[in-house]
Amino acid sequence: MGHDIAKRAMIVTCKATGLSTTTISELSGFSTRTVNRVYERALENGFDPDSRPWNISEAMLADAPRSGRPTKQTLDVQTRVLSKVQTDENGHGKTCADIAGEMSLEGHDISSNTVWRILKKAESQKKTPTDSLV
DSSP: OOOOHHHHHHHHHHHHTTOOHHHHHHHHOOOHHHHHHHHHHHHHTTOOTTSSSOOOOHHHHSOOOOOSOOOSOOHHHHHHHHHHHHTSTTGGGOOHHHHHHHHHHTTOOOOHHHHHHHHHHTTOOOSSOOOOOO
């Protein structure tokens, strides 16, 4: 969902006190669908609006785990790729495939596309090697 825990707790509290979804939407700036989804997820995760005092835990409001493949762009990999370009004397003459090959020899199995994404994110986009101008 991408909303912080405090905002979700506010939605759950307002909804449990009987405020309408439309009113909560106007107060919070979230769509009515988001308000309903946050409240429904809290109910599914154990929130009981009839019990007193209310027990709203972070586990009731937390994001569900995301599916999909884990990223290979760990901080260590990003740092190593950027250092190969910035500190290596031939770094600016290497292609993304060259850097990916070196990373593979070091035990980090990443593709040239991943190298390109890391460099693009760091605003050091490389497409082709640059020749040294002497």
